[in-house]
Amino acid sequence: MKKTLLILIAFIFTISLTGCGGYEELNNLSIVTAVAFDKQDDNYELSFLIANSPKAQTSSKEGEAKTTVYSSQGKTIAEAAKTIEQIVPKQIYLGHINVVIISEDIAKEGFLNIADWLLRNPQTRKKFYLMQAKNEKAKNILKIVSPLESFPSQSIATLIESNSETKSIATSITYSNFISQILEPGYDPVLPSITIKGNVQKGSNEKNLETTEPDSYLVLGPLAIYKSDKLIGFASEKESWAINVLKNEAKEVNYNLKYQNEDISIETHSLKSSIKIKDSNNIEITISGQGDIYNITSPVDIQNYKEIHKIEKAWQKSLTKDLSKVIKKFQTKYHSDIFGFGNLIYKKDPKTWNKLKKDWNSKYFPNLNIKIKTNLKIEATGSLVKTIKEAKS
Amino acid sequence: MEKIDTNVKKVIDKIKKMYGNSPDVNSRIINISGTNVGCLFLESSSQASTISDFIIKGTLYTSSNKNLFQNIFEALKNNLFNSQLFTINDFSQFPYFLSSGFTIIIVDGSSEAIIMETRAALDRGVTESTSEPILRGPKDSFTESHSKNLGLIRKRIKDPNLWFDELKLGKRTQTRISLAYINGVADPKKLKTVKQRLQKINIDGILDSGNLREYLIEEKSVFPQIQSSERPDVVSQALLNGKIVIFVENCPFTLILPTVFIDYLHTSEDQYQKSSNITFTRILRIFALIITVFTPAIYIAITTFDQNTIPDKLLISLAIQREGVPFPTTFEIILLTTIFEILRESDLRSPSSMSAAMSIVGALVLGQAAVDAGIVSPITVIVVAFTSICSLVFTDIDFMNGIRTWRFIFILAASILGIIGILSFTIIWLVKLASLENLQTSFLSPFAPFSKQAQNDAIIKASEPNIITRPSYISKLNPHRQRRSK
Numbered sequence: 001m002k003k004t005l006l007i008l009i010a011f012i013f014t015i016s017l018t019g020c021g022g023y024e025e026l027n028n029l030s031i032v033t034a035v036a037f038d039k040q041d042d043n044y045e046l047s048f049l050i051a052n053s054p055k056a057q058t059s060s061k062e063g064e065a066k067t068t069v070y071s072s073q074g075k076t077i078a079e080a081a082k083t084i085e086q087i088v089p090k091q092i093y094l095g096h097i098n099v100v101i102i103s104e105d106i107a108k109e110g111f112l113n114i115a116d117w118l119l120r121n122p123q124t125r126k127k128f129y130l131m132q133a134k135n136e137k138a139k140n141i142l143k144i145v146s147p148l149e150s151f152p153s154q155s156i157a158t159l160i161e162s163n164s165e166t167k168s169i170a171t172s173i174t175y176s177n178f179i180s181q182i183l184e185p186g187y188d189p190v191l192p193s194i195t196i197k198g199n200v201q202k203g204s205n206e207k208n209l210e211t212t213e214p215d216s217y218l219v220l221g222p223l224a225i226y227k228s229d230k231l232i233g234f235a236s237e238k239e240s241w242a243i244n245v246l247k248n249e250a251k252e253v254n255y256n257l258k259y260q261n262e263d264i265s266i267e268t269h270s271l272k273s274s275i276k277i278k279d280s281n282n283i284e285i286t287i288s289g290q291g292d293i294y295n296i297t298s299p300v301d302i303q304n305y306k307e308i309h310k311i312e313k314a315w316q317k318s319l320t321k322d323l324s325k326v327i328k329k330f331q332t333k334y335h336s337d338i339f340g341f342g343n344l345i346y347k348k349d350p351k352t353w354n355k356l357k358k359d360w361n362s363k364y365f366p367n368l369n370i371k372i373k374t375n376l377k378i379e380a381t382g383s384l385v386k387t388i389k390e391a392k393s
Numbered sequence: 394m395e396k397i398d399t400n401v402k403k404v405i406d407k408i409k410k411m412y413g414n415s416p417d418v419n420s421r422i423i424n425i426s427g428t429n430v431g432c433l434f435l436e437s438s439s440q441a442s443t444i445s446d447f448i449i450k451g452t453l454y455t456s457s458n459k460n461l462f463q464n465i466f467e468a469l470k471n472n473l474f475n476s477q478l479f480t481i482n483d484f485s486q487f488p489y490f491l492s493s494g495f496t497i498i499i500v501d502g503s504s505e506a507i508i509m510e511t512r513a514a515l516d517r518g519v520t521e522s523t524s525e526p527i528l529r530g531p532k533d534s535f536t537e538s539h540s541k542n543l544g545l546i547r548k549r550i551k552d553p554n555l556w557f558d559e560l561k562l563g564k565r566t567q568t569r570i571s572l573a574y575i576n577g578v579a580d581p582k583k584l585k586t587v588k589q590r591l592q593k594i595n596i597d598g599i600l601d602s603g604n605l606r607e608y609l610i611e612e613k614s615v616f617p618q619i620q621s622s623e624r625p626d627v628v629s630q631a632l633l634n635g636k637i638v639i640f641v642e643n644c645p646f647t648l649i650l651p652t653v654f655i656d657y658l659h660t661s662e663d664q665y666q667k668s669s670n671i672t673f674t675r676i677l678r679i680f681a682l683i684i685t686v687f688t689p690a691i692y693i694a695i696t697t698f699d700q701n702t703i704p705d706k707l708l709i710s711l712a713i714q715r716e717g718v719p720f721p722t723t724f725e726i727i728l729l730t731t732i733f734e735i736l737r738e739s740d741l742r743s744p745s746s747m748s749a750a751m752s753i754v755g756a757l758v759l760g761q762a763a764v765d766a767g768i769v770s771p772i773t774v775i776v777v778a779f780t781s782i783c784s785l786v787f788t789d790i791d792f793m794n795g796i797r798t799w800r801f802i803f804i805l806a807a808s809i810l811g812i813i814g815i816l817s818f819t820i821i822w823l824v825k826l827a828s829l830e831n832l833q834t835s836f837l838s839p840f841a842p843f844s845k846q847a848q849n850d851a852i853i854k855a856s857e858p859n860i861i862t863r864p865s866y867i868s869k870l871n872p873h874r875q876r877r878s879k
Contacts, residue, residue, distance in 0.1 A: 011817065023811075025722060026696050027715040031708060052712040095701040096708055125701070154706070 029093040033067075034153035036138035037114050039105035040073055044114065046080035047071035047139040048092065051151050067151045069142050077117040094123040098153040100175060101131045101138040101194065107224065107231035115179055115229075126176040129160050132224035134193040134234060141194055143204035144218050156218060160192060163220055169240040170220045171249050182229045185357060186342020190243060193221035193234060227336040227361070242326040246285065246339055248273045255291070259314050262298030266291040266315060266378070277344050280352050281369055287319065288375035293382055299390055302381045316374040323372055331366040341368060395484040401431035401501050408433060408487060418491075421449065425456035428465050429501045433487075438494035439511040447474045448496055448509060466503040473498075477510035489567050516541070522624050525788050527662045534623045535645040539569055542640050542647075545625040546573060550632060554578075557640075560591060562605075566598040569642040570605075573628075578635045580868040583832045587637055587650060602641040602648045609639075609650065611831050615798040617791035618831045620652040627661045635868030651834040651867065654826065655851050657792045658682070668854040675852050678786055685783035686796055689726045690803035690815050692776045697722055698811030714770045723808035725769050729777040730804070732758075734797065737781075838866040 034049035050068045070087055074080030085092055097118075106114060118124055133141055146155035163170045170192040173181075181189040196203060198216020208214050222240040225233050235243060244250040250271055257264045271289035278284060293302065293311075301307050330336055337343075342360050346353035356364050398404050405420045412418045417437040423430045432448055451473040455465070470480065481490075482505045487497060494512030519541065522534035535542045543557060558572040570591060574584060587609065594608050602621060610618045622628055623645045628638050631649045639648040649656075658678045663671045695702050696711060703711065718725065736755045740748055760778075763769045780800070787793050799822060806814035829836035839847035847864040849855035862872045 023697050023808075024700070025715070026700065026708075026712045027718065029700065029712060031712055033705065033709075051709045052716070093700065096705050098705060123701075151709075 024091060024093075028091050030088050030090040031093050031096055033096055033151060034099045034101065034142050034156070035094075035097055035118070036071075036101045036103070036133070036142050037077070037106050038071075038103045038138050039109070043073040043075060044077050044080050044106075045071055045073045045139065046077055046084060047142055048084055048088070049142045049151070049153055050088065051096075051153070067145075069139065071139055077114050081117070094118075094121055095125065097124055097128045098157045099129050099131060101133050101141050101156075103133050103138040104135075104231060106138075107132060107191075107226075109230070111178075111226075111229040111231075112182065118175065119179065127174050129157055130173055130175045130178050130191060131156065131160070132191040132193040132221075132231065134195040134221045134224070136196050136200070140196060140200045140204075141218065143200065144196055144216060145204065145206065145208050146217065147209045147214055152218075156194065159194075159218065159220055169222055169237050169244070171223065171244055171247070182226075184340075184343055185346045186337060186344070186353065186360060187340045188228060188336040188338045188361075189226045190235075190338050191224040191226065193224045195219055195221045225330075225334055225336055225338065227334065232334055232336060238322070239326050239329070242323050243338065245271060245287065246273055246323060246327070254294070255315070255319065257311070257315050257318055259300070259311055260298050262300075263295070264293060264298065264300075264311060265295035267294045268376075275339070275341070275344060277341075277348050280345055280349070280356060280364070281367070282371070283341055283368055284371045284373060285323075286373045286375065287323070290377045290379045291315070292380040293378060296387050297389065299387065303385060308378050308381075312376060312378050315378075316376050319376070320372045320374055324370070327370055327372075331368065335361045335366060337361060337365050341365065341370075394482075397482060397484045397499065397504050397506055399502050399504060401429040401499050404484075404499055405431055405433060408491070411488065423449070423452050423456065425452075425465055430456075430465065430469070431499045432496055433491065433499065434496040434511060435491050435494065438492060438513055438515065439496060440494070440513045443511040444496055448498065448511070452498070466500045466505065466507075469498060469500065470507055473507070473509060475509045475511075477508075479508050480505045481508055482506070492567075519545070524790075525622065525624050525627070525661070527660065530662055530665045531624075531626045533625060535625060535628075535647065537643045537645060539571070539640065539642040542625075542645070543571060543573070546629060546632070546638075549625060549629040550575070555632065558588065560588075562591065562594055562596070563599040564595070564597050566600065568599040570599070571640040573632060573638040573640060575632050575635070578633070578863075578868060578871050579637055580635065580870060583651065583868070584637055586832055587639070591639075599641060601644045602639060602646050605639065605641065605648065609648070609831075612829055614795070614825065614829050614836075616654070616795035616826070616829070616836070617789065618652055618829060618836060620649040620656050620789065621646045621791075622649060623647070624661055630661065630664060633874065634863050635870065651832040653834060653838045653866070654836050655839070657787055657789055658852075660788065663854060668856045671854045672852070675854065679852065681783040681786040682796070685780050685786075686800055687803060687815065688780045688783075689730065689776055689800060690807035691812075692773075693722050693726060693804060694807040694811045694815055697808070711770075711772055714772050717767050718770045719767070720769075721808075722773070723804065725773045726777065726804055727801075729763075729769055729773055730780070730800070733777060733781050834866050839864060 029052070030048075030050045031052045032048045033051045036047040036049075038045040038047065048070050050070060070084050072080050072083035072087060074083055081092075100118065102111065102114070119126065141156075142152055144152055146152060148155065160170055160172045171190065173189070173191060178189055178191065181187050195218070196216055197219045198214070200216065202208060203214070203216030208216065221234065222237050223235045223243055224231055225235055241250070241253065245253065252267065252269050253271060255266045255268060257266055268289050268291040271287070273285055273287045276284045276286065296302065300311070302311075327339070330338065337360065342353070342357070342365065345356065398407070401422060405422070409418050409420075417435050419434055419436045421432045423432070430452055432444065432452070434444055452469060455468050455472050458468075470478070487506075490497060490508050494510070496509045496511045498507040498509065516536050516538040519533045519536055521532045525534075533545065535545060547555065552575065554576040556574060556576045558574075560570050561567050562570050572584070572587065572591075590609055591605070594605070596604075599605065606617070606619050606621075622631075628647050628649065632638055637650045639650070641647075658675060663675070700708060715722075720728070736751070740751060743751060760774055764771050764774060784793055784796055787796070803815055803818055806818040808814075810817070827835070827837050827841050835842060838844065839851050844865055846862060847866060849860050850864070858875075858877070861875060861877060863874050865872065
């Protein structure tokens, strides 16, 4: 009897002290898969993309848009979120957010102003992608329907995932990653940007799904450059590419080499960069990797080992030039240490960093002496021995 | 003990009165030079032709032989043709023998009676097993005839150490119960306990081995702790492993003791197929067990409490499917599970000619119409169907019902507490299973308590030449089942 009672008491405590309550039926939830932050005058505008709107039930047959975007304004994000809850008839569920998009206004003002709400919410996963809207309201990006994916947030997420490794102008950054980069000493973050090509009105219409060539679609833009938590500008595509190579985020990239006034296209794989801190003023970056020749128009004898060697040399020289140009630009124009040189110094020698950190971005970072070393090899030349032009003549 | 009256007519009258003048009580009085010889039998349970051919004929033949007049009783005893012939002097045993189909011969002036076996064949022949079908292996099964059943075992195990201990149970039915075991292999302690438990039973009737089950266990549980089988090869294997088998007259199902949990995941076929493949099959059965117990509960828990655990696309598709369903998920699951259980029950009871019609109605109503009408969501149908299919992997009906009880417990736990509920009830379930014990054998043997020696035929089946010893939790006597060849 005593034993049963003890077991009962232990059981009651285990179930009442877990704090995991919250029974909620699935059809009473509004599943938010993407969030957009905008600024409207003095107010914040918060937009939710809700994926399970009832009209989705028939969507597979009729090609209707499956999602609904709700938005509302408030002095704070939390206030805006409360207002949305009054509009949406169901319980808002934030557990499955895929993508968060922030507008330029907000980014310029400082991201940390809005970071708190999503991070503090116990429902969210913190592993979703964060993106910068470019030239467009963040809310509009949520509206564009894509013919290939069932709902916009999914199409954005797959767009980043498929692009970040191969084309390498984008990079995938999760919310928690981004915030920790802001908080880390000697580090300025970058964000992938996204924009709309075409008309927003047409793109948000279900008719956009019916045409063979969509009226408007989402495009990944170049990287957004941040200084601390503030947006200071956008890099160009070529610069984005170089940033990703330097940050060791690009594995398979295509490099166009001008060789004897003709183009040689080199597809690199396993491209690696490693940054070595010599001292607080001298930094050495080593780029190593292999590449295959994909496209060649100049009459080069690629069967000749010496010739290949020459191409390698030219490639190394050209890449070094490209990368140094980008680094120089960040040192002189943006004063933004997105490569994390300061962070590496901090990790290596915290005492020196403490002396440097106050004037790092304005004084020490621009004057860093950065040396780029390359170790690149051409491994294969594809299935053709000669170029096609050569074969004809 | 009651003495037999020396007057034949009086005895016959007494018997007829005892049976309430039932028309199947037959008698024939033959007069042999002034001495009455009475034949008494029940028409319903004995073979009339045997009686005519061997007893009446024999008696008449004896009467024609004048040398034997001096002692008719002795003469009959020695001259009747029958393999089973013996004498008794206790009147109270008469009804047992009469009802069993024996013929009683009484002679005027003698206080003894001759008993002869003239049983009618009131059973079906040996047929294929229906409750435990297999693909590869012997196909015969036990019948309602006690002696046939014992014969099917004797045929397989020719060792004279195969012993049958018999006792009669049931005041009115006088059912023969045989305890079969191999002397020198079975644990005598366990045997003694089983016998004691059986002897304690004082009941009016035992009609099936199922009646005995609950007298033979120590602790209550929804899981059967005694395996029941109608296959002679399963029983023989159990006997060879040192188990004790109970045969009940008029019942094709035997009881096998002691039984552990893992026995329900084994089939007789496991012994006959390739052992490496059997290991895989057994792992599949364990998966099926886990699925059939937990799937509905986990479905409820993750869709109503922990939506975070579901992948994005699946969650949205689930949410859309549930759109418009008026009931909570738990109710939906319980509704469908109950419908399935009713369907199974009715399918079992109804004559086979109706089952086709029923399966059409069942499949249509359950699968299509209920979803179309928006009463249940398609995913619930999938979950319940999957669960039910997995529960059909097990052949023992009591085991299936035990699983069903726990499935419902888990469904309720999940609907109140989510994953935490499932977890805490899993612990309770395991504790309950581990605490079950019968005949000094823990129900979760050989896992708890762990026995390394018995692992070669628990989940993993070692190849036949490598299974040298019998599982030690059954019996420690004579542990080797084979010698390694050199």
